[in-house]
Amino acid sequence: MTPTQTPPAYADYPIVGALPKVWRAPLQFFVEAAASHRVVRLNLGPRSFYLLSHPDDVRYVLQDNARNYVKGYDMVKPVLGDGLVTANGDLWLRQRRLMQPAFHRQKIAGLADQMTGAAAEMLERWGPLAQRGAPLDLAAEMMQLTQTIIVRTMFSTDLSADAPRLMAAFSAVLEYLNTLIFAPVNIPVSWPTPTNVRFRRALGLIEGTVYRIIAERRQAGRSEPDLLSMLLDARDENGQGMSEKQIRDELLTIFFAGHETTASTLAWTWWLLGQHPEPYARLEAEVASVLGGRRPAFADLPGLAYTRQIIDEALRLYPPAWMFTRTPVADDEIAGYRVPAGVQVMLSPYITQRLPEFWEAPAEFRPERFAPGAEAGRPKLAYFPFAAGPRQCLGKDFALVEAALLLAAMVQRYRVRLAPGQTVRALPIATLRPQPGVLVTLQAR
Numbered sequence: 001m002t003p004t005q006t007p008p009a010y011a012d013y014p015i016v017g018a019l020p021k022v023w024r025a026p027l028q029f030f031v032e033a034a035a036s037h038r039v040v041r042l043n044l045g046p047r048s049f050y051l052l053s054h055p056d057d058v059r060y061v062l063q064d065n066a067r068n069y070v071k072g073y074d075m076v077k078p079v080l081g082d083g084l085v086t087a088n089g090d091l092w093l094r095q096r097r098l099m100q101p102a103f104h105r106q107k108i109a110g111l112a113d114q115m116t117g118a119a120a121e122m123l124e125r126w127g128p129l130a131q132r133g134a135p136l137d138l139a140a141e142m143m144q145l146t147q148t149i150i151v152r153t154m155f156s157t158d159l160s161a162d163a164p165r166l167m168a169a170f171s172a173v174l175e176y177l178n179t180l181i182f183a184p185v186n187i188p189v190s191w192p193t194p195t196n197v198r199f200r201r202a203l204g205l206i207e208g209t210v211y212r213i214i215a216e217r218r219q220a221g222r223s224e225p226d227l228l229s230m231l232l233d234a235r236d237e238n239g240q241g242m243s244e245k246q247i248r249d250e251l252l253t254i255f256f257a258g259h260e261t262t263a264s265t266l267a268w269t270w271w272l273l274g275q276h277p278e279p280y281a282r283l284e285a286e287v288a289s290v291l292g293g294r295r296p297a298f299a300d301l302p303g304l305a306y307t308r309q310i311i312d313e314a315l316r317l318y319p320p321a322w323m324f325t326r327t328p329v330a331d332d333e334i335a336g337y338r339v340p341a342g343v344q345v346m347l348s349p350y351i352t353q354r355l356p357e358f359w360e361a362p363a364e365f366r367p368e369r370f371a372p373g374a375e376a377g378r379p380k381l382a383y384f385p386f387a388a389g390p391r392q393c394l395g396k397d398f399a400l401v402e403a404a405l406l407l408a409a410m411v412q413r414y415r416v417r418l419a420p421g422q423t424v425r426a427l428p429i430a431t432l433r434p435q436p437g438v439l440v441t442l443q444a445r
Contacts, residue, residue: 007039007050007337017043026428027350030323034351039337039400042346049325050339051346055379057334058347061326062381062389068324071391072344075180076430078189079173079203081245083253084394093147095250096394098234102154102227103394108401110209110225111153113300115402117438118148120410126414130442135419137437139267142406143167146259146266149402154254156224157213165205170260172202174345178429210251214244227254254395261320262399264431266406268318269311269440272365274418274440296408303368304404309367311403314385317365319349319385320394322432349385358382415443 010033011018021029022044033040034053052058061069073086080086084095101107102142122145129136135234144163147170151159159166171297176199180186189196223229231247242250273280283306287296290303325344332339339345353432354362359369359377368374375383386393410416419439427435 001303005337006347007041008034008037009041009043012043014039016045017048019044026285027322027426030346030348031351034348034355038335047344049344050334050337051348052334053348053351054335055352055358055381058352058381058384059379059388060334061347062384062387062391063343065332066389066391068329068332069345070329072325072327075186076177076289076367079177082251083249085253085257092234095246099227099250099394102230103398104398108398109298111398112401114153114403115149115405116297116409117294118145118152119406121412123409126442127444130444131412133441135439135441137384138270138416138440139263139434139437140167142263142266143170143259145406146263146402147255150255150258154227154258155213155251156226156228157216159209166209167242169202169205170256172198173256174260174430174433175199176202181204206252206255209250210248210255211244213251214247257393258398260431261395262402262406264318264320264433265311265399265403267434268432269314269403269407270416270440271418271424271434271438272314273310274416274438276365279310279365283310283407284411287408288295291408291412293412296405296412298401298405300408301401301404304408305372306367307404307408308400309370311400311407311444312370313365313367315385316353316359316369316383317363318426318432318434319353320431321385321387322338322350322426322428323348324387347387349383350428352381353383353385355382400411413445415445416440417443 009017011019011021011029018029018033030051033042033051038052038054039057040051042051052061064080070088071086073080077086082091084092084099087095122141126136144167147163147166148158148160151157175190176195179195187193187196189199214232217224217228217232223233228251231250233244234242273283286304286306290300296304323346325346328339328341330341332341334345355358356362359382381388386396386399417440419441422439424434424436424438427433
């Protein structure tokens with residue numbers, strides 16, 4: 001094998017390439033493709049991608065040679081603009097340094113009460129449903145809760161009254177992004193297709209909300225210890241502040257990335273716990289022992305070790321960021337194959353975190369995989385739900401703290417049971433959503 005060799009193609013039909021199989025069952029297709037070769041070329045209509053799944057190759061792209069691999073998310077720029085997720089180079093570095101303090105662990109510790117306070121409001125609202133034994137969609141409830149938390153903690157604002165409209169708008173935007181992910185040709189957003197019309201209307205609602213938040217803060221002239229004030233107060237070396245557009249881009253990025261991912265993680269966690277009574281019982285015992293009936297706090301997290309293992313295992317099986325890409329700036333070589341500049345490289349936590357070479361019985365829910373010492377002998381990047389290297393998710397610690405506190409708060413207040421007879425599938429759109437939702441019934445403790 002020479003470095004000039006092109007990776008083998010998988011399911012490569014004339015003109016359309018692998019698109020028919022992707023459209024039919026995307027998760028199954030990518031798992032099968034990754035199993036066929038360590039590096040595999042996927043022709044999706046006129047576009048080609050290289051799919052990598054081995055932890056060593058993931059580490060090479062995200063860490064060892066990260067300087068050569070940039071993000072290429074032009075398709076989501078109508079939504080996120082030049083926010084932290086899509087930016088590269090000096091702009092990314094400047095914005096990352098500016099926003100990093102808002103996500104320091106000490107700062108997150110100060111936000112824990114707001115997280116559990118929002119959870120307490122939701123749990124109180126659930127009371128009548130528990131009394132009636134009425135089912136509720138836990139996925140939708142988690143979306144509303146994490147949306148409330150991200151807006152309160154990062155923007156010091158409450159949008160409870162707007163929550164239903166914002167959730168519907170958010171779903172419409174994700175629907176639009178989904179049409180772009182595996183489309184052979186990107187239809188211009190200006191074309192009046194039904195999906196485009198819904199997208200523009202939904203994005204307009206979300207943008208209007210964000211610009212209103214910015215305007216209200218400027219008009220009030222107050223400074224809060226939150227991300228919004230950090231962005232508004234930021235000045236470059238010439239004393240220039242950020243443009244309204246750049247602030248909009250960063251707020252939308254945090255809004256989108258900061259609640260959808262944790263909401264999906266919690267929904268999948270309950271779906272898994274509902275099918276595994278032994279881990280659920282162990283979780284209940286830990287929460288009762290550590291909390292003793294009081295509201296969970298940041299200081300309780302070290303004692304909630306098994307709670308965290310459950311969340312880590314849910315992230316292994318159903319990582320919200322199930323697939324992402326990097327684009328090499330210069331020609332490279334991976335596992336003996338030539339990777340030309342400009343060809344997008346696909347990395348999938350969903351695939352790598354289920355490889356049988358590194359995970360025994362990979363489809364099974366086993367939280368003890370993340371017990372202290374259990375990772376010995378396992379490549380570090382066999383598990384990377386928040387990516388890795390310099391572009392690791394800025395909100396990783398925020399999300400993990402939030403998920404653990406919210407899960408403990410729910411366990412403490414209610415026994416949650418899956419409604420019988422439902423089928424839930426993983427829908428791979430911008431995130432890995434449980435579709436159509438997770439229906440549960442509640443029993444107050």
